[in-house]
Amino acid sequence: MSSFGTVTLKEIQKMLDTCAKGHVFRGHGDHYYLVAYGGKTFPSLPTGKHGKANPDIQKGVVKRMAKLLDILDCAKRVLQLS
Numbered sequence: 001m002s003s004f005g006t007v008t009l010k011e012i013q014k015m016l017d018t019c020a021k022g023h024v025f026r027g028h029g030d031h032y033y034l035v036a037y038g039g040k041t042f043p044s045l046p047t048g049k050h051g052k053a054n055p056d057i058q059k060g061v062v063k064r065m066a067k068l069l070d071i072l073d074c075a076k077r078v079l080q081l082s
Helices: 009-019 059-068 072-079
Strands: 006-008 024-028 032-037 040-046 056-058
Touching: 006 009, 006 059, 009 032, 009 056, 009 072, 040 059, 056 059, 059 072
Parallel strands: none
Antiparallel strands: 006 056, 024 032, 032 040
16 A cells, blocks of 8 residues: 555544554644554644544645654554555
8 A cells, every 4th residue: 555545534543542552642733633552653644624523634644654653664564555
């Protein structure tokens, strides 16, 4: 699977439960989620359009977050990112 396309927020949360045990996931303003793990913080995971309950997030954003949190290999495996 390529870096193009989207992943749902629920899939991202499952990936974080698997790859980043003990992570912090919370709202950060009106338009972003904050994800913290291992002393690092990714403050710009988008909430999606119009407050959608399970928004689609671009895979490139997910890869950038995983790289920053040092869980990229696990995230690639769980979410089948390339």
